[in-house]
Amino acid sequence: MIVPIYEGVILGFTLAFFFGFGPAFFTIIQTSMHRGFWSGVILAIGVFLSDVALVALCFFGAISIINKPANHLVFGIISGAILIIFGIVTYTRKVKMQDENNKEPQNKPGPVTYLLKGFFLNIANPFVWIFWMGVVVGITAKYSDDISFLVLFFSTTLITVLFTDILKCFGSYKIKKFMTTKIMEVINKIAGVGLVIFGVFLIARVIFN
Numbered sequence: 782m783i784v785p786i787y788e789g790v791i792l793g794f795t796l797a798f799f800f801g802f803g804p805a806f807f808t809i810i811q812t813s814m815h816r817g818f819w820s821g822v823i824l825a826i827g828v829f830l831s832d833v834a835l836v837a838l839c840f841f842g843a844i845s846i847i848n849k850p851a852n853h854l855v856f857g858i859i860s861g862a863i864l865i866i867f868g869i870v871t872y873t874r875k876v877k878m879q880d881e882n883n884k885e886p887q888n889k890p891g892p893v894t895y896l897l898k899g900f901f902l903n904i905a906n907p908f909v910w911i912f913w914m915g916v917v918v919g920i921t922a923k924y925s926d927d928i929s930f931l932v933l934f935f936s937t938t939l940i941t942v943l944f945t946d947i948l949k950c951f952g953s954y955k956i957k958k959f960m961t962t963k964i965m966e967v968i969n970k971i972a973g974v975g976l977v978i979f980g981v982f983l984i985a986r987v988i989f990n
Contacts, residue, residue: 821954
């Protein structure tokens, strides 16, 4: 039982640190800096829940709907458009740094908004679908459909990724005190441009392929 846990932790850290610099990464960092630690955590939980849903869909075979060549174009364009919209909103968002002498709370979205944003931002990325499809196929073949091993492996992997995302939120929130309004605006613009680039790349990729 230790082997799937060990391998799950390795895959989780690998995914978080080597393949984790996608749209969700930029949004988690930006949200933690701009909206606070817990807002970033809730968004990270939304990403986590979308990964859980994708792993479950892979096992039930629904992933084949997305994997059909006939559906690549439509799914790619829709996913790219969602990322571009998120990017534009992030880029144009105005930053309001709270004055220490003025403790009046800022108006900000509720927890459900961050949860849904994290969920749909991650699930809209077709690379995430392809990644989990490959992992599920490979691990299922390796463990010969041993359900207990599979549950341990994927639970450990997903929890590890969530743990690293929470660490990113904590680190981003801690350096917030060194941030000025100007720096926060630059971070917003960088995150926004990054999301738009991801979206354009997805659309271009499915069109030219």
